[in-house]
Amino acid sequence: MSKGTVVLAYSGGLDTSCILVWLKEQGYDVITYLANIGQDEDFEAARKKAESLGAKKVFIEDLRTEFVEHFIWPAVQANAVYEDRYLLGTAVARPCIARRQVEIARREGAQFVSHGATGKGNDQIRFELTCYALYPEVKVSLFIYCMDVIYRHCGVMSLQLERSRAPADLYLMTKNPEDSPNVQDVLEIEFKKGVPVKVTNMNDGISKNTALDIFSYLNEIGGKHGVGRIDIVENRFIGMKSRGIYETPGGTVLLKAHLDIETFTMDKEVRRIKQGLGIKFSELVYNGFWYSPECDFVRHCIAKSQENVEGKVQLSVFKGQVYILGRESPKSLYNEELVSMDVQGDYDPCDASGFIRINAVRLREHHRLQGLSSTKQ
Amino acid sequence: MSKGTVVLAYSGGLDTSCILVWLKEQGYDVITYLANIGQDEDFEAARKKAESLGAKKVFIEDLRTEFVEHFIWPAVQANAVYEDRYLLGTAVARPCIARRQVEIARREGAQFVSHGATGKGNDQIRFELTCYALYPEVKVSLFIYCMDVIYRHCGVMSLQLERSRAPADLYLMTKNPEDSPNVQDVLEIEFKKGVPVKVTNMNDGISKNTALDIFSYLNEIGGKHGVGRIDIVENRFIGMKSRGIYETPGGTVLLKAHLDIETFTMDKEVRRIKQGLGIKFSELVYNGFWYSPECDFVRHCIAKSQENVEGKVQLSVFKGQVYILGRESPKSLYNEELVSMDVQGDYDPCDASGFIRINAVRLREHHRLQGLSSTKQ
Amino acid sequence: MSKGTVVLAYSGGLDTSCILVWLKEQGYDVITYLANIGQDEDFEAARKKAESLGAKKVFIEDLRTEFVEHFIWPAVQANAVYEDRYLLGTAVARPCIARRQVEIARREGAQFVSHGATGKGNDQIRFELTCYALYPEVKVSLFIYCMDVIYRHCGVMSLQLERSRAPADLYLMTKNPEDSPNVQDVLEIEFKKGVPVKVTNMNDGISKNTALDIFSYLNEIGGKHGVGRIDIVENRFIGMKSRGIYETPGGTVLLKAHLDIETFTMDKEVRRIKQGLGIKFSELVYNGFWYSPECDFVRHCIAKSQENVEGKVQLSVFKGQVYILGRESPKSLYNEELVSMDVQGDYDPCDASGFIRINAVRLREHHRLQGLSSTKQ
Amino acid sequence: MSKGTVVLAYSGGLDTSCILVWLKEQGYDVITYLANIGQDEDFEAARKKAESLGAKKVFIEDLRTEFVEHFIWPAVQANAVYEDRYLLGTAVARPCIARRQVEIARREGAQFVSHGATGKGNDQIRFELTCYALYPEVKVSLFIYCMDVIYRHCGVMSLQLERSRAPADLYLMTKNPEDSPNVQDVLEIEFKKGVPVKVTNMNDGISKNTALDIFSYLNEIGGKHGVGRIDIVENRFIGMKSRGIYETPGGTVLLKAHLDIETFTMDKEVRRIKQGLGIKFSELVYNGFWYSPECDFVRHCIAKSQENVEGKVQLSVFKGQVYILGRESPKSLYNEELVSMDVQGDYDPCDASGFIRINAVRLREHHRLQGLSSTKQ
Known part of the structure; x- marks a missing residue:
């Protein structure tokens, strides 16, 4: 006799495997769910492992396009930077991932959702707030109890877009600027309504024009030149300070390019008001409030401000830096x-x-x- | 019979030399004033030129320490960046220069002050607002009339800390990152109350501990590695957009270092409020309101927030970038x-x-x- | 041979009559324009006077409904209050009046507009900024010259919605609370999307349901009970402090009612962000920037926030005060x-x-x- | 064998008496603490009751002057109003009361503090945040458990400065405006550094010049004329909306007077920045963060802004309203x-x-x- 069904955000790693087993032992049916948001993962291996550990169903969902278009693009429009430095990698990924998880939970009639995010971190909050906001009747509390036990044995989940520096091979996406090419890449990024619609490499003529391709390509070029590494101390929502070491190559290129085309095409005073809204947006997203009335409102206002943010930005990428070379726009004569x-x-x-x-x-x-x-x- | 005495901000260049001659022709006594805020200038040549053109008195004032301590340091405390990108080079210099000019005017009993800043630019505003704020009875209006005539013949005054890119040899302070050294410099900057009190180069042990030495050294090291070049479009106070190409090597290093030690030692919620005040400060300074009740107020509040901003930041400077490596502080256990x-x-x-x-x-x-x-x- | 055509905002009073005559003497054709925004005025007498003084054409335009729906209602949505106290009476009227004036100027091929607002006041700014924003090629400068002369002879234009206290009979719309009825009126105001759609007097069952009728009725009832008188010092855009004595009976009733239904139906955090936008809106409108990109933007955002501001507020009006008695809303269970x-x-x-x-x-x-x-x- | 000592915020009412008895039954020594912040209470009866129920010690502390000078005055300087309407009565009292309670707890070596504020309300948060902030090692958690049981039997604690309307005799401090005098009182309030230093009744010459006397007198006069009653819906910190019916007669008079003298003596742009800080202050205090780094910071900045807020305001109080009649100041020529x-x-x-x-x-x-x-x- 099952106590109910749990949809578990499953990574294939030790920690969520532990949770899976523990939940089954406690008498729950477990559905595992793994989102593909572009990370380098052996999804089939994860599927087999989940099945072998007794998952009732296994969902592996390709959310890459949705992630870029509906989560990263609004952050680009907002020039989203938390505390002047952090470009909100996982903070933006979490609501995207959790949204699909509760959709599955509703569809499968599951009353419970669970995840492997730690008890002190922002990711727990981002995950759970999204669940409560989109599926108010859901229960996530049971997990915590289990987690408290398991946590000490399973180790820490590794983050996708952000990594802790400690070992020298920490960075996955970016080259060390010292080892990066001695020749710059020159890119032209075209924006419409504040989001990129095309990127062209002026060196070799390579061009991309879908959201996913553009973002992937900017990650590739940015990464090749060691762009977007930071080592910061940040303030978590719960009031602790913690150190974070992040790499966001594509996001960094886009932030610089968007800032430029925006200032070029947006009225000065609209820009001032929108700057304040962008800071608010960053705090909300960092704190896990993507799905909240205020974040809806702020996103709407920011999108409105982007109507004329249109044009092309030329920039070079070189040794960890992005240099704006020029810009042009039909909306800014x-x-x-x-x-x-x-x-x-x-x-x-x-x-x-x-x-x-x-x-x-x-x-x-x-x-x-x-x-x-x-x-x- | 003199119409009165004018204190003219004199650069030694063509434009202000024209004004000098014109003012004398109109029947004014002219006192020239040239501030040394660290620019690369032949001050003695300027003195001789002014004298040869008929200046009644010539003042050449070394404001370098005052400039760093009382104008740049508050901007460092504020993390002052206008429109997310511009580090406010000349915007900070202008009130420093104009303050001494009106002091001289008062002391010499001059009713007039004049300058070579153009009619459409921010610098005219910054200069004149400072004059009116500190010497309400002063007249600056006569100049404009003359300027309108002279402007077309004399060409544009070149800015000290910021330069327009056009020619390849535009940048004076910074190396092209492509030509910069292949070995990074590692610096340790120590802060007290939010301002740097010491910088040490970990490569060679060189150390500086006065305001002027620290700032000059950071300009040198930053410049050597091509740090702090930007090409932006900005919104002038009067509502025009204009392109600006700037280099602020030392300022860029300090901004990154200060942001880091500040987040490390300042309460999260104080930081949020102070961030808003810093944006306000940047707008005020950009627009020429350094000497205003609101800028006084904001500076006071920001200085208050810096009481515990203390500690050491380690960073590397390399190929146009500044990388934070770590930080420590007695105020942040x-x-x-x-x-x-x-x-x-x-x-x-x-x-x-x-x-x-x-x-x-x-x-x-x-x-x-x-x-x-x-x-x- | 005419120097051109001027559209003059004409009140029928001494000052604008002086301007009319002066303009004709200078060789201009003059079209007079008088807007009816609900003031107590003999419009036909003004028409005759203008004609007798030589106006080429006379326009008297009934803007009352437009004024209430497109200018007052957005201010109600914004809870617009300047410097915590002033409800922006004429500040809201001025762009409404000037908009039609430049429409007439364009239609009649007039290159010039003129008005009787004084040289030191906010109204000059509000008028002229609207003209420049909507008809960038228009000339308004000639007037100023004349005004400087005429001003001293013609006396001050009297404002419509706001009046200076000095004489005891200053207030036109509101009773002295001491002399107001000893029995309260109880009203129920119904809102949709943040604007009133119906008002019902619970004492006698009288009900109004068009924008103009609702606003007029609230002015009547508020005035009868002496609501909305203030005596303040305010900061003008140009930096002077000045004393203002105002009466805004209907606006005061609506502010209190709207604040109540808004807090009842709007999310707490949306409310915080919208509160900031409302303050910004008030400053913009006070300073004359109704027709500006930033005010457009803010109005759009505020309107968005009002989508669920719906329901009924019961209140009593008595001896200068408005007391909220209760509220109900289908959008706030x-x-x-x-x-x-x-x-x-x-x-x-x-x-x-x-x-x-x-x-x-x-x-x-x-x-x-x-x-x-x-x-x- | 005692489990430890609890300092209990004791009102003498049923609820905290229940807690007292329950705590003793659980094996704790109980010290009761009752703060006199001006409420109408039989303190000696409360003392006897506490002793008869087994309190080990009974503290009754007169905090009236401290409350007015250190808690109400900063709120006056800030023009503190939560969500545009609520004047923060108990929100300001709570940190004052809790501060002394933890002082007593420290002095008496008590590890526990307890209180009678309900589980869903703001007052629990305000109380507990103050305790944790000032005495980080203190335990308050045990209480909640007990409260959950007791709450249903003991009824709701009645608030001191704010009351729920339900019964007709709800209001304790203010007359019904309908029944208030037909003759106005005219007061002159003198401010220094943004706080009142003297109040004089122009009708009868009565004058007060200590903080406590001034505030009590304004409560008396305001109350006599029915000033400061509101019926609102407010957003609690925890995200619920709730109805509140409040009376703050003296606070309302002071808010209006302070707003007036402040605008009269403060620079326009300082005022704008300070207005934002005042809104922040109100939110912080409402949410229980009086003792926080950010509230310290905001209070400091606001106090700085008040240095020149000096002068006299004349006003009349009549039938629920406060009318500003005029103002004068040596700081505002x-x-x-x-x-x-x-x-x-x-x-x-x-x-x-x-x-x-x-x-x-x-x-x-x-x-x-x-x-x-x-x-x-």
């Missing part, structure tokens, strides 16, 4: 108009003096008042 | 305490589940309501 | 669900303890560190 | 200077035109670009 303005006489230098003197009204009064105070004292 | 927390049993995994479920209360209600709405429709 | 939560056992008190302890992790560490510091010193 | 400015010719109307045209540069470009887009399509 601004510059040419403005340069020619004082030729046409539309811009009157006297206006600037008036502008400055009006801005100084307040400053002059402030100074007079201060003089007054100091005289009195 | 955080990490060690926290790592040991679950060993001590102080951190209870059940708490995290409760924390998550309480955070999910709102998300679950939202989802239920949405389900309700969609059922009804 | 929240409360009932939540009250019953701990009955159903969905809410576990242990979760709250976990939630608190996790929130305290950071606070406890901070305290320990402080203790450490003080011990060392 | 602004107005007079500014009014006389255009007399002196310091303010040039041409400057305003230049100011406007420069502000319009961006708007005109935006419009042109839009026209371009629409033409192309």
